[in-house]
Amino acid sequence: MGEILLGNIFKRNAKTKISLRRVSQNSPFVSMNIEDLSSFFSERGEDCVFIDGPVDSEYLQKIAIDEGFLRSFLFQSESKDLKTRTLQYRKALEKMPAGLSSIVGKILENGGLRNFLLLALRESEFLDPWEDYVLSALKRNERRERGNPRINLQKTVKLVFSEGGLLQDSMKGYEFRQEQFMTALEIAESIERDSNLMIEVGTGTGKSIAYLAPVAYACISTMNQAVVSTRTRILQDQLFKKDVEILKTFPNLDDLRVSVMKGRERYLCARKLFEVVNLALNKMLDEEMSKELSGILIWSMITGEGDLDPLPIKEEMRRMISGNRFDCTRRLCPFFEICPYYVQRENAKSSDIVITNHSFLFSEANIRLSDGDAEEREDIGTLLPRFKYLVVDEAHELEASLTQAMSYRFEPYELAGTVRRLIKTVRDSFGFLKRHFDEGFLRKLWAKLKEATANLDKQSTELVRVTGSPESGSRITFTGKELEVMIPLLTKISDTLQTHVYIGTQTMQMLDDVEDRNEKIDGLEAEVSRILTETREWMKQIAGITSSQESRVIYVNRLERRPDNLSIISSPVENDTLMASIFPDVSVKIFISATLWVYSRGSDGFNYARRILGTSSNNEAVRLGTSFDYTQQLKFFVPVDLPDYFPNSLTYLESASDITLNALNIVGGGSMVLFTSYEDMKWTLSRISGRLGDMSIHIQDREDSPTTILADHVNSEKSVIFGARAFWEGVDLPGEQLRLLIVYKLPFERPDEPLIEARIKHYGKRSFVEGMNKYYYPKMITAFRQGLGRLIRTRNDHGVVIVIDKRIVDPNRVYSKKLLASLPAGTNVQAIASNRILRELRRLKREKWI
Structure with missing residues (x-):
């Protein structure tokens, strides 16, 4: 039987050495050169070694246990002690069925990880067939039987969010934020009035807890249910795993029932998993996929949700094991009772709060508009409970999500x-x-x-x-x-x-x-x-x-x-009318975002938001400030000596690329350049990429996910991201990760795009100019504010933005004043020559302001 060893790598006499000790002993029992490991382990059969430190030796990489694998598929240990972590992993694996060792032994290649898994699994006391353990840990909600009518919503919110309140006790390092307190109070009042609310809350306010807490207390008080919709699945997971856990520390919320609902393709399909296992046993998977499959099998026995999103697996494997509407046999499937997707659908019906995303929300809305709310029909693709409260976070994104869900496409x-x-x-x-x-x-x-x-x-x-x-x-x-x-x-x-x-x-x-x-x-x-x-x-x-x-x-x-190779697409033009018809039985709808307000003389600034959200003209709207001091934290420059922007203008691109090159070389990393055109980005890169010294350049292609690029950027001190529309929002790079933001042009959509042109006409009943003012310009301003919001993410951040588009300060442009007045309070736009901007950058760099 094999033995688990712990290894520490160190340098001595210019040689790389390793100190080995048994898990059961603290003192080293052998120390040797890395080169001698091969002969040492060749005589020890199934031994395996945990390494605390970098693994450079090619042989050591084969016999060392991949702790990243265990963290990803088993659990994330918080211990800094290698021996403690090792024992924790072993103990967790020993609770798995012993029969799993037969699968692991056949599909995993020889190596330290394989030996460790086999050693632990063979110690298991659980002798039932391993197949019985797959998805056996899925969590199932039970419907709350009674409410708590004694809860006074506004008083409870004050108790949680006031200075010295419950939130401060629950969060380490928490600082009281007036804007967060006011957000929660406004939402509590809307719930009590049974009315809708639009609310703009600045970045850094802590808005997630601010809307979750009053909604949670309303649900357990009244027995009603709520749906919270976010822009992305990543934000869904953050709400569920971080914010909801904080909520449950508050009085009366320890038994809060919350579930996450995503599309079918995000969940593991048990039938497909067993099919892929058969492929692996027949040696039809490569080594990397077999390793991934071993991890997925282990994870499938402990997951409470069956959600594949957190797993670091390749897209090919994800497609092979995830569900989809084309091959799902629903109740006819022999694994229907342990299907994570259908378990989550049942959980949603029994939850106080369901957390979903905009895409899923509008897919559901499309079903209800087309077929009615037929919950008993098995061919309904997505279901949410009958809910009273709807909170839409990142509400500025609703128009795009609704358009996508309600469009038809033929290729x-x-x-x-x-x-x-x-x-x-x-x-x-x-x-x-x-x-x-x-x-x-x-x-x-x-x-x-x-x-x-x-x-x-x-x-x-x-x-x-x-x-x-x-x-x-x-x-x-x-x-x-x-x-x-x-x-x-x-x-x-x-x-x-x-x-x-x-x-x-x-x-x-x-x-x-x-x-x-x-x-x-x-x-x-x-x-x-x-x-x-x-x-x-x-x-x-x-x-x-x-x-x-x-x-x-x-x-x-x-x-x-x-x-x-073409698409024929039919999309709704009148999103305002469509939005107004969605979920008519939901009595309280809360729309919240950092960018809902657009300056408009003679109005409250929410007319554009009311249009795209389909709310009535008297729908209450509130704009709250931010906890950031833009006067001290942000420098905003516009070079006024550069040529005007025109599509495909080489004169503009040459000048823009010159100031971009100089600015990036001064700041030296922690930078991002935002484009609205891939062609402009490619041209700029062809001109400057070879002149950026030792900077690490990360370029977004059309099909790239921002996630990988952001991970690489965070791990490099001298990194610059060149990105298009996907990087204009939803990117969180606090502190040193983003000190310089360069914006090439204002983010206008092409006015001759079929859908944009149709909506300009829809909102401009009297004239084209009316449509531009009511829809086109506010849409651009909202997108620009989102891009600017990438720069300042915490109270300690400092950053510089350079907008290479003089139109932003041109008083002859009808949208210029509106855009500048829509910027965060305290933003000082300096329209100066390029050489002065570069001098300012050098000064800020010398003073370590950036």
């Missing part, structure tokens, strides 16, 4: 891929079915399928011809006579797909009727079912485009330089 090239898969699977199925059914009947079905596919090819080719454009990336709106040509073609394609669905359904029924079952037939039946679900989804998208043209814009988006 002929992607449909062709679905049909090819159907043909292949039907052909493979008929190869088996000819032994059980009349071969002549099968030939007729096959001929019918081939004929329908040929017709579909002709129809798709014709559709591409009438909707095509010579320019890649172009977007063209279709109206009037153009729609009269396109809509009948789409209808024909949908009618032809009915034949594919009919033959696929027949094939599935015949496979189901075969009595002599085997894995191959089961697999074919499952694949046909998946493809049929996908095909019906394409038909649903076509139906949405062809049937609902009123108050929508239909446009064609050319994706790449190939004639058939």
